[in-house]
Amino acid sequence: MIKAIQASKSxxxxxxxxxxxxxxxxxxxxxxxxxxxxxxxxxxxxxxxTDPENVVVMNIECGDVIIELYPELSPxxxxxxxxxxxxxxxxxxxxxxxxxxxxxxxxxxEFGNIEYLDYSKIGSGKSGLGTLKSExxxxxxFSEGSVGLARxxxxxxxxxxxxxxxxEIPIYQGEYTPIGKVIHGLDILGKIKTGNKGxxxxxxxxxxxxxxxxxx
Amino acid sequence: xxxxxxxxxxxxxxxxxxxxxxxxxxxxxxxxxKFKTDNNIRFLNSKKNFKIGVNNxxxxxxxxPQNLDNKFPIIQKNINFYxxxxxxxxxxxxxxxxxxxxxxxxxTGGIPDTEKRTLILDINFNTKxxxxxxxxxxxxxxxxxxVEIFDENHFSSFNDVNFNYAECSTCSDRLNLxxxxxxxxxxxxxxxxxxxxxxxxxxxxMMTDKIKLKKLIKKDKILEKKVIFIKSAISKIDNNVL
Numbered sequence: 319m320i321k322a323i324q325a326s327k328s329x330x331x332x333x334x335x336x337x338x339x340x341x342x343x344x345x346x347x348x349x350x351x352x353x354x355x356x357x358x359x360x361x362x363x364x365x366x367x368t369d370p371e372n373v374v375v376m377n378i379e380c381g382d383v384i385i386e387l388y389p390e391l392s393p394x395x396x397x398x399x400x401x402x403x404x405x406x407x408x409x410x411x412x413x414x415x416x417x418x419x420x421x422x423x424x425x426x427x428e429f430g431n432i433e434y435l436d437y438s439k440i441g442s443g444k445s446g447l448g449t450l451k452s453e454x455x456x457x458x459x460f461s462e463g464s465v466g467l468a469r470x471x472x473x474x475x476x477x478x479x480x481x482x483x484x485x486e487i488p489i490y491q492g493e494y495t496p497i498g499k500v501i502h503g504l505d506i507l508g509k510i511k512t513g514n515k516g517x518x519x520x521x522x523x524x525x526x527x528x529x530x531x532x533x534x
Numbered sequence: 535x536x537x538x539x540x541x542x543x544x545x546x547x548x549x550x551x552x553x554x555x556x557x558x559x560x561x562x563x564x565x566x567x568k569f570k571t572d573n574n575i576r577f578l579n580s581k582k583n584f585k586i587g588v589n590n591x592x593x594x595x596x597x598x599p600q601n602l603d604n605k606f607p608i609i610q611k612n613i614n615f616y617x618x619x620x621x622x623x624x625x626x627x628x629x630x631x632x633x634x635x636x637x638x639x640x641x642t643g644g645i646p647d648t649e650k651r652t653l654i655l656d657i658n659f660n661t662k663x664x665x666x667x668x669x670x671x672x673x674x675x676x677x678x679x680x681v682e683i684f685d686e687n688h689f690s691s692f693n694d695v696n697f698n699y700a701e702c703s704t705c706s707d708r709l710n711l712x713x714x715x716x717x718x719x720x721x722x723x724x725x726x727x728x729x730x731x732x733x734x735x736x737x738x739x740m741m742t743d744k745i746k747l748k749k750l751i752k753k754d755k756i757l758e759k760k761v762i763f764i765k766s767a768i769s770k771i772d773n774n775v776l
Contacts, residue, residue: 420554471560471649487554488569489576517557 353509354380360502362531372396373531374403374498378413378510379523383503384531385465385482388496392453395467395476395495400530402427402445402478408528414440416519418512421487423468424525425479432524440518445478452476453495460490463500482507559628559650561586567602567631571610573618580632587637592645594632597657602631605657605664612668615741620772624679626672627651633658644671648678663711669741673734676771683767686729692759693719703727713739713746719756736764740776 325333357380365384367373372387389396402408408424410431415423428443429436452473460466460483468479476495483490484507500507513519555564555578563582571577579597586592613629621627625648635642635656643659644667646652653675659667677684690699697719710723721739725732739747740761751758768776 415557417553417557421557483554489555489558489566492574493558 357381357506357509360384367531370532371530374528375531376528377526378506380506380509381503383506384501385498386501387498391455392495392497394450395453395497398447398450399497403528403530407445408525410524412522412524413510414519414522415517416510416512417517419484421481421483422507422510423479423481427478449474450476454492455496456492458491458496460487462486463504464496465498465500466494466496484508559652561630564630573614573616573621575613575621576628578628578630580630591638594635594654597632601633601657608665609655609668612665616775620775623771624675625651626653626675630654631657643667646671646675648675666738666742670734670738673737674730677730677733680771683770684733689733689760689763690729692756699726699728703731717750717754717757719754733764736760740764
């Protein structure tokens with residue numbers, strides 16, 4: 319006759335521990351893969367802006383980033399930015415230049431769209447609207463969430479590319495045209511894919527849509 | 535072939551350092567040394583060695599804090615000779631401080647870049663000529679920013695008709711920076727390399743040893759014409775520099 323073997327107390331504990339370990343391993347695998355999991359979502363319907371015409375909403379993978387524009391600081395640059403938004407030129411634009419926790423850059427309309435990405439020319443694309451004169455404000459400090467127009471090494475070469483700072487960058491003061499500031503969604507921008515040790519990103523994240531708040 | 539090219543580009547771009555200063559100046563491994571100055575010059579130092587330029591032909595090593603702290607007061611004193619308005623006009627905003635600066639394997643005191651408004655300075659450069667070298671390199675920025683004022687043919691015409699400059703500054707062996715006892719139109723051997731170096735040498739003495747230069751031009755008519763030329767050209771940019 320075979321006697322039923324009863325598990326000892328320590329065996330039972332070990333069994334429960336193993337089950338728990340398998341459970342945590344699988345759940346962490348699926349949870350960690352979702353980079354947007356802990357990002358706070360904003361309900362746009364619940365927000366009232368005093369100047370909604372100068373508030374823009376950029377939708378990216380992890381949610382909406384809300385930016386307030388500064389037309390009084392850089393009228394021509396903000397006008398250009400809004401024109402490109404209204405014409406949906408930024409939809410599909412990739413964040414091809416990203417420095418971790420430092421800045422993200424997008425807006426190459428010609429060579430930096432997810433549908434027609436050209437790595438050999440990215441960063442040199444034109445909007446077709448011509449270049450703009452730099453609208454530098456020597457006193458403007460690029461703090462966390464500041465939005466500026468990118469340029470080549472020379473001034474007065476701004477066009478469509480823009481960047482958002484993810485930390486205070488004192489050296490940008492007096493160097494770039496400021497166009498606005500992120501008022502919601504900095505954590506969302508922090509989730510944008512970076513380029514390992516490089517500043518350029520392969521298979522980059524991109525802008526799903528970019529709209530002016532009033533027409534959102 | 536296209537795939538190979540893409541792989542090459544990807545390999546190249548993933549090794550670029552990702553930081554905000556690199557993004558602005560295209561020089562890696564820099565950090566802010568002094569940001570707020572009276573004439574709005576921003577001083578940066580290299581925290582690691584760097585290589586830049588075509589085929590990485592420009593290299594400079596990290597600056598050690600003690601060397602930097604020793605040399606910085608001298609550098610700042612000399613840069614402070616220029617006001618912010620003048621520095622704007624000559625496209626100088628950033629001074630990068632590093633050690634053992636080389637261009638195409640030739641040791642040099644400084645490398646000016648008006649497009650990026652940057653002057654790279656070797657803080658280990660020979661102490662004897664260090665201060666003069668700063669103004670020499672600044673002159674190159676002045677000339678590059680205002681080419682129309684510095685007519686090289688006109689300047690060359692002051693020389694003896696039999697004199698010829700070399701083809702380029704690095705392709706001659708006229709490299710000595712010591713002041714000649716007898717000038718004969720040239721302050722140093724390096725002045726004889728090319729026109730712009732001749733101008734830069736004169737300007738550097740104007741900024742560092744005016745009294746000696748005054749004495750020298752009393753005995754040297756060619757040098758006197760050259761000094762007047764530089765003075766007049768600089769005054770067209772700013773009256774307060776010289």
